Amino acid sequence: MSVAVQGATGQGSRQRDPRPGLMERLKRSYAKHWYAYAMIAPVVLVLGVLVLYPLAEGLWLTLTDANSLNAARKIGVNEIPASYHFVGLDNYADILWGPGSYDRFWSHFVWTISWTALCVGLHYTIGLGLALLLNQKLRGRAVYRMLLILPWAVPTFVTVFSWRLMLADGGAVNGLLSALHLPEPGWLDDPLAQKAAAVLVNTWVGVPFMMISLLGGLQSIPAELYEAAEMDGATAWQRFRHVTLPGLRTVSSTVVLLGVIWTFNQFAVIFLLFGANGAPDAQLLVTWAYRLGFGQQPRDYAQSAAYGVILLSILIVFTGFYRRWLARNERANG
Amino acid sequence: MSTTTDRPTPRAAARTAVPAARPAKVRGRGESGPLAKTLMHGALILASLVALFPVAWILYVSLGPDKTDYLHPGEILDKITFSNYRTVLFDTDFMSWFGNAFLVSGVTTVFGVMIAASTGYAVSRMRFPGHKPLMWSLLVTQMFPIAVLIVPMYTILSRLGLLDSYLGLILVYSTTTVPYCGWLLKGYFDTIPVEIDEAGRVDGLSPFGTFWRLVLPLARPGLAVAAFYSFLTAWAEVAFASTFMLSSDKYTLAVGLQTFVSEHDAQWNLMAATAVLIAIPSSVLFYLVQRHLVTGLTAGASKS
Known part of the structure; x- marks a missing residue:
């Protein structure tokens, strides 16, 4: 094997000149792992240039008072250089406890947290319920599965657009509610109904992913475990509680984490459902940050980026705790 | 096991809700009684409808020629046309x-x-x-x-x-x-x-x-x-x-x-x-x- 590797290095199939001044240890590590590095190089390059670098620049922006009036820009042929200043942590202080910080930040913060908890909870329970049903030996379950995946197969902006038409005043949803003599909330106008509508649509959009992932998890649980449990006289609930749920643990922990991240940063549903300027109360932190940076004049780049950094920190802290909690559970349950 | 095949186990009987008098055939694991099956089909059909409806709805609305037709969906039926598609294409x-x-x-x-x-x-x-x-x-x-x-x-x-x-x-x-x-x-x-x-x-x-x-x-x-x-x-x-x-x-x-x-x-x-x-x-x-x-x-x- 080492022959093949050295031969390949000799040919220089990857032009990667070792930089001068590299320590011997690094050189050896490079000789040993160069193919691993070659394989990850494209991803590292793309992510580095288009994510890490913008992130670094975004971090710098949060420490300034940059907005669209003082950032570098082009008017006709004239290049106007950037004229914003370093302001330290003022942006963060202003967001977190400046005047009006409740309306600007904390109300959206509370809503984002409840939105995430509510949506992921609904995704998971409904997804698990449907996955359990699809895992039964039922006639036509392939058809059911195809239909149930539909919300995922059709692009989000198409389905959200359809929901928008359905939720509009006099649209299909209120038509149905009035036929049933139920109250007809103004789904796209009333603040509380807006939130309900957003949760409804996002649940509809997100369930198929959970359902399919959990279905895969269910199918990977060995049937012998169920047989053994049945032999021991376990009831259906006990089998669910002590065989199904533990068997799903690894799948669940991953999809819940992904679900939390994706729901927390859910941009498309809110943005497309309420348009660029509607529903100020139903804005999540991420759409609110976008609105600060793009939806108003002058565009407040610095605050928008500061929101982004705060969002990212919340998620990283959450992930850290979540993983620690998982590890502890793992140890506790063996 | 062969001695028990001719009568339903108590648990199976409880699950099926079918009169125990009828000799029930022994079901394999993962199969459920007719009532449970109907309920499952009911739940799946309901869920499938919910999943399908918005997609079907936009398909239906796209056949109405006027831009406010989505507010009176009933009227679309009388004037179904592909004119929108012709315009877009x-x-x-x-x-x-x-x-x-x-x-x-x-x-x-x-x-x-x-x-x-x-x-x-x-x-x-x-x-x-x-x-x-x-x-x-x-x-x-x-x-x-x-x-x-x-x-x-x-x-x-x-x-x-x-x-x-x-x-x-x-x-x-x-x-x-x-x-x-x-x-x-x-x-x-x-x-x-x-x-x-x-x-x-x-x-x-x-x-x-x-x-x-x-x-x-x-x-x-x-x-x-x-x-x-x-x-x-x-x-x-x-x-x-x-x-x-x-x-x-x-x-x-x-x-x-x-x-x-x-x-x-x-x-x-x-x-x-x-x-x-x-x-x-x-x-x-x-x-x-x-x-x-x-x-x-x-x-x-x-x-x-």
Whole structure:
């Protein structure tokens, strides 16, 4: 094997000149792992240039008072250089406890947290319920599965657009509610109904992913475990509680984490459902940050980026705790 | 066991709710009584209807000729017409938007899945310094409120001269698809036995040869899911496309669609027809990969 590797290095199939001044240890590590590095190089390059670098620049922006009036820009042929200043942590202080910080930040913060908890909870329970049903030996379950995946197969902006038409005043949803003599909330106008509508649509959009992932998890649980449990006289609930749920643990922990991240940063549903300027109360932190940076004049780049950094920190802290909690559970349950 | 076959076990009887007098045949595990079955079918039918309805609805609305028809859906039945589709296909730039979106999503899919696969393979098989941080950064990248990165990304793309170009958009989309695909494929590669790689090495294949000739063909379900995810992400993306594509001949579908509402009146009927046309290619792709979906996704999800 080492022959093949050295031969390949000799040919220089990857032009990667070792930089001068590299320590011997690094050189050896490079000789040993160069193919691993070659394989990850494209991803590292793309992510580095288009994510890490913008992130670094975004971090710098949060420490300034940059907005669209003082950032570098082009008017006709004239290049106007950037004229914003370093302001330290003022942006963060202003967001977190400046005047009006409740309306600007904390109300959206509370809503984002409840939105995430509510949506992921609904995704998971409904997804698990449907996955359990699809895992039964039922006639036509392939058809059911195809239909149930539909919300995922059709692009989000198409389905959200359809929901928008359905939720509009006099649209299909209120038509149905009035036929049933139920109250007809103004789904796209009333603040509380807006939130309900957003949760409804996002649940509809997100369930198929959970359902399919959990279905895969269910199918990977060995049937012998169920047989053994049945032999021991376990009831259906006990089998669910002590065989199904533990068997799903690894799948669940991953999809819940992904679900939390994706729901927390859910941009498309809110943005497309309420348009660029509607529903100020139903804005999540991420759409609110976008609105600060793009939806108003002058565009407040610095605050928008500061929101982004705060969002990212919340998620990283959450992930850290979540993983620690998982590890502890793992140890506790063996 | 043979002595008990002629009478139902007490538990089975309790579950079936069928009079015990009827000699029930012994059911295999996973089969349930008729009542339970009806309930399950009922729940699944209800859920399927909920899943289907919005999609069917937009299909239906797209057949109404007037822009306010969605408010009186009953009237559409009397005047069903394909005129919206005719307008969209022949009187707008739909075909050029479609071509642009197809080009961008197609290249994003191929490029993104390829680099995600090589990364996933490296992370799955090789222990190199920086292995852990790489997995972490793939996860953290997904946490980025990507909307916030648009400003710096815009500056960087304009510095690289990639603004308003297909390549720029493809690279930006790759940054959103690759982290998840890399994770997914890493999980899938983990389920392929290492012995296969070792056999390849023994036969004199280089690490790349092993990856390309042996492992990739085996990972087809995972690749199919990753490709589907990438295509769908790029196909339906709005925020980046509308910020980075400046000239109207480079618009993708999601951007072009917005031109129907940006005027003083919103042409909902045309939007509905366009939306349906947009949904067709991705749904076709979806049903091509859907038999791989369960295995491909779960392999990625079950290994954390």
